[in-house]
Amino acid sequence: MTHRLVVPFELPDPQPVSSVLVEALASLDIVVFGHYGLPEQTPPAVAREQFEAEAKEQLAAVAEPFEAAGASVTIRLVFGRDRGKAIDQIAIEENCDGELDPAPTDRVERILVPIPNTGNVDRLTSFVTVFAEGHDPSVTLLHVVEGEGTDADGEAVVADGRELMVDHGIDPDTVDTRVVTDTDHDAVILDTAADYDAVVMGEATPKTADRIFGTLADKIVNRAGKPVVVVRRNHAEDDDGSA
Amino acid sequence: MGGDLERDLGFVAVLTISMGAMIGSGVFVLPALGYKIAGNAVVVAYVLAGLVVLPAALSKAEMATAMPESGGTYIFIDRAMGPLVGTVAGIGAWFSLVFKSSFALVGLGAYLLLFVEIPATLVKPIALALGTAIVVLNVVGTKQSSQLQSVIVTAVVATLVGYVVNGSFLVEAARYRPFDVTGDGGVVTAAAFVFVSYAGVTKIASIAEEVENPGKNIPRGMLASMGIMMIVYTFVVAVVIGLNDPDTLIHGGPDGGPSLTPMADGAAALFGGVGVTVISLMAVLALTSMANAGVLASSRFPLAMARDSLLPRRLAHVDRRFKTPSTAIAFTGGLLLVLIAFVPVVDLAKLASAFQILVFSLVNLALVAFRESDVPFYDPTFRAPGYPYVQIVGLVGGLVLLGQMGTIPLLGAAGIAMGGVVLYLAYGRSRTERRGALATLFGDDGAVQPTGRE
Numbered sequence: 001m002t003h004r005l006v007v008p009f010e011l012p013d014p015q016p017v018s019s020v021l022v023e024a025l026a027s028l029d030i031v032v033f034g035h036y037g038l039p040e041q042t043p044p045a046v047a048r049e050q051f052e053a054e055a056k057e058q059l060a061a062v063a064e065p066f067e068a069a070g071a072s073v074t075i076r077l078v079f080g081r082d083r084g085k086a087i088d089q090i091a092i093e094e095n096c097d098g099e100l101d102p103a104p105t106d107r108v109e110r111i112l113v114p115i116p117n118t119g120n121v122d123r124l125t126s127f128v129t130v131f132a133e134g135h136d137p138s139v140t141l142l143h144v145v146e147g148e149g150t151d152a153d154g155e156a157v158v159a160d161g162r163e164l165m166v167d168h169g170i171d172p173d174t175v176d177t178r179v180v181t182d183t184d185h186d187a188v189i190l191d192t193a194a195d196y197d198a199v200v201m202g203e204a205t206p207k208t209a210d211r212i213f214g215t216l217a218d219k220i221v222n223r224a225g226k227p228v229v230v231v232r233r234n235h236a237e238d239d240d241g242s243a
Numbered sequence: 244m245g246g247d248l249e250r251d252l253g254f255v256a257v258l259t260i261s262m263g264a265m266i267g268s269g270v271f272v273l274p275a276l277g278y279k280i281a282g283n284a285v286v287v288a289y290v291l292a293g294l295v296v297l298p299a300a301l302s303k304a305e306m307a308t309a310m311p312e313s314g315g316t317y318i319f320i321d322r323a324m325g326p327l328v329g330t331v332a333g334i335g336a337w338f339s340l341v342f343k344s345s346f347a348l349v350g351l352g353a354y355l356l357l358f359v360e361i362p363a364t365l366v367k368p369i370a371l372a373l374g375t376a377i378v379v380l381n382v383v384g385t386k387q388s389s390q391l392q393s394v395i396v397t398a399v400v401a402t403l404v405g406y407v408v409n410g411s412f413l414v415e416a417a418r419y420r421p422f423d424v425t426g427d428g429g430v431v432t433a434a435a436f437v438f439v440s441y442a443g444v445t446k447i448a449s450i451a452e453e454v455e456n457p458g459k460n461i462p463r464g465m466l467a468s469m470g471i472m473m474i475v476y477t478f479v480v481a482v483v484i485g486l487n488d489p490d491t492l493i494h495g496g497p498d499g500g501p502s503l504t505p506m507a508d509g510a511a512a513l514f515g516g517v518g519v520t521v522i523s524l525m526a527v528l529a530l531t532s533m534a535n536a537g538v539l540a541s542s543r544f545p546l547a548m549a550r551d552s553l554l555p556r557r558l559a560h561v562d563r564r565f566k567t568p569s570t571a572i573a574f575t576g577g578l579l580l581v582l583i584a585f586v587p588v589v590d591l592a593k594l595a596s597a598f599q600i601l602v603f604s605l606v607n608l609a610l611v612a613f614r615e616s617d618v619p620f621y622d623p624t625f626r627a628p629g630y631p632y633v634q635i636v637g638l639v640g641g642l643v644l645l646g647q648m649g650t651i652p653l654l655g656a657a658g659i660a661m662g663g664v665v666l667y668l669a670y671g672r673s674r675t676e677r678r679g680a681l682a683t684l685f686g687d688d689g690a691v692q693p694t695g696r697e
Binding site: 037038039040041042043045046047049050051081085 | 251314381385542543546550559560565568
């Protein structure tokens, strides 16, 4: 299957995505999503009336490199108040299974893939494969053992992940694994991300703290300054009560 | 075109938003002013006011499910009865909300004085300073405050429940006997006076676009929030009366007028002796949030009218830097500050209620116009029960209340209506082609559109 990736842009005056990142993502279906953030004082319809033409022009400009690189591109524009919520909504409507949190980067040679011990490891690895297509980057699978787990459990998790990737056709020599035992899972990933060019990770189950302080992916973008591809949870599965 | 909002507000969210819009001056400031008018029968006045609001709330719930647009009240009336009545309604709704916010700010100033020992003559300057801050905040733009809002509502409701439970052990039963009208007005006058306490119920109409399953959640949220607020008002006002010496309520305010902080007056014995502090803190929270919401919501009226060419286009302009309709907000804020500075506090409350009654009467009429004319775009998912009797009762009730309010509010309401007519004839008439749904009853199938703009 082809993966669909939503690439959010903050309007007005969106930041273009680095050309190496555009290249790396060109084999995916791209949904270029412009979010025009509004304060609660402004009815969206009024802002749309006034700024729509200009916003569409700016979106077309940031979408153009993706088209030039051969990606199939869909453009969506929303005037609203809540960026995170809007991205979720578009991702569901457009059937996207991933989301890019862009950050400036000049190469995509080393990719960090934090692997949890639950969840959609299969989708995660399949995404990494597509992302890595034709670029042969080196991939590091990282698992952080928290609390009850043992190193052996951690090794099993990353070994399974590695096997999946090799099944998907990735050169085994390019995949290494790391297991770290630490009480602060997020801090480890944040620190490690500094040594890589990009991060591909699964979407975490939303916590209240994330709503206030931002998700781990946001922190990686803001503090480590690395682009992150977040592989979305399968929301349909979650609704059945299985994580 | 739509697609900018997702419907994610459920019943509880609707209930919280609606209650949050109502809790404010009605419970923290008005009880003593109402007591001065009707004596201990003011408790009944709150219930009566709620009953008169109810038909307009039902009418509005129905129209909100057919036309979920910001600037609700004005839009409904304009589309139903055309731009002339629309202009009157828009100006009336705008003034009513601005008056209400001014009144909330004056009350806020009075409660703040309870924390610090400064002379009562400073109430207005403090209200002006706070008002200026709130207007600036709205011009600059604020992010989603709905979560904060629900925290405030929960805290305030919890405090009110505590106040009632705590206070009911301390009330003096003698103050309810004889249960009678002892003030200088009557129950009906007092009801007209506290009418504005329920105005917040219409807030739901303005967020109709974001409500999931609007046909169910909007009417249920409105009715449930009104029911809860009627009960809250009844109990709180009863405790206020039972806790306080009548003289404190009637002469405890600035310049020997009625108290503006009735909930704090007898609260010293509550919550283990820190009652005054707790109540004042909650009052400050609730009134700040009310004044802020009032500035935000009232600026929507000139904005919507400007989009319909009834006011200069400039008022619909969104500022590039702040992304807010800064002209409409500044214009509204200017009026707010002028009112605080120059209008006596009791008149602020009276006029807010009078304009509100006028607008609610028009809301009932608007529903009749839509139902009778049966225009194609009008397709509500909720249909108000008891049509047309409920609307007629609401209209008559409103006019009765208005008639009991005395000269200043009556003149104010008439003045606003006249002003609206003059404004329409001088400005809007030559610039708009719209007809209301009502026109189709007279064989005019003119330009009736759901939005009037493309």
